[in-house]
Amino acid sequence: MSETTSSLIPEAFDRPGDDPIFALNAEAQERARAGETIINATLGALMEDDGSLAVMPVVAEALASIPIRRSAAYAPIAGDREFLAAVVEDVFGKGSLAAQAVAVATPGGTGAVHHAIVNFLEPGEALLTTSFYWGPYRIMADHTRRRVETFSMFTAAGRFDGEAFAAALDGLMERQGRALVILNSPCHNPTGYSLDDEDWSGVVAALRAAADRGPVALCLDHAYAKFGGPSADGWVRHFEALAGEVGLLVAWTVSKSFAQYGARVGALVAVHPDATERGRLENALSYSCRGTWSNCNHLGLLAIAKILTTPELSARVDAQRARLRTLLAGRVAVFNAHASKAGLRYPRYEGGFFVTVFTEDSVAVAARMREDGVFVVPVSGGVRVALCSTPAADVPRVVEALAAGLKSPVAG
Ligand code: PLP
Secondary structure: OOHHHOOOOHHHHOOOOOOHHHHHHHHHHHHHHOOOOOEEOOOOOOEOOOOOEOOOHHHHHHHHHOOHHHHOOOOOOOOOHHHHHHHHHHHHOOOHHHHHEEEEEEOHHHHHHHHHHHHHOOOOOEEEEEOOOOOHHHHHHHHOOOEEEEEOOEOOOOOEOHHHHHHHHHHHHHHHOOEEEEEEOOOOOOOOOOOOHHHHHHHHHHHHHHHOOOOEEEEEEOOOHHHOOOOHHHHHHHHHHHEOOEEEEEEEEOOOOOOOOOOOOEEEEEEOOOHHHHHHHHHHHHHHHHHHOOOOOHHHHHHHHHHHHOHHHHHHHHHHHHHHHHHHHHHHHHHHHHHHHOOOOOOOOOOOOEEEEEOOOHHHHHHHHHHOOEEOEEEOOEEEEEHHHOOHHHHHHHHHHHHHHHHOOOOO
């Protein structure tokens, strides 16, 4: 069919094809098959050292235990009540925010972010996020006729740039009169950065100032919630301080925390102290479910609810997850030891699937690294290293390739 007879609408006509990360992964696999010793640090899933996908057997057991006549039935549009209550408890425990929260089920964190975008921004308006960010934010914004604006994420010293955030938010309120801020913490993709208490204090002050000027919502993208360092739960206290002043959202997902990417189970949690507003939030989010995917994978919702509400299963999930956290922590420790010795510039990295090494020449650095058989993902301002898919024993070679690539990048 010639281009002129395409019945696609103009904006759909020239969409980019395969995700570039999947394209890099395909090349890495092809070269490995041809006999090269390749290190593939591109993919966003936690792999065992032998290259197989890391999984939690108790999740498979729970999925297998659900009777077909339950899982084959449609899930409620917003998700099963038991699932939603369990998610809220997973996020807030028994703390004060739990009583102020409503939630809807979504296909992963992706669906949750989608619902935040379409319910907290008008068409044409921009969400605000960090200058390094997960690419699908832009795709979802574009696809729903919204936009993305960013603020410079780090100071020259490699700390979270709270002043840049405050200034960008202020500018956005001036122009737009409304804001949706998306922050991904802990273990930000792609940089690995986790906001600390001081960072959160700055964020809260900026959000408060903005909320005096118009409606403001904050969506915490909590995709890597269970892989953060010891201070990763500190954000809850800051949310408590903002409840009622700022729309508070948490994009929750089992993809990483239950090593269950394929079941597509997630939720968007929304907090408000006022019951009438909570009802409005629930209705608005359920409406978006009906208007997009209708309802979620019922087998996944039932299995995850069962795990979260059965103490014996929860304990086993915690133990199986602890093994995976240890696996990843070992890689992070080796990376930090070697990368600091090699003088690489990257943000504070205490854990998480990825880290980004800063370079303005990211495409050329990644190309040089590929010549050395090491695959990483170039992003604007750096190269992303997926330690989640890199065995600890391979990390020194990754750091060597990074150092070599930064010294003599090649044209991509
Ligand atoms: N947010 C970030 C930053 C991510 O990296 C991911 C997955 O890679 C997600 C959200 C959502 O993933 P899922 O839709 O599988 O839950």
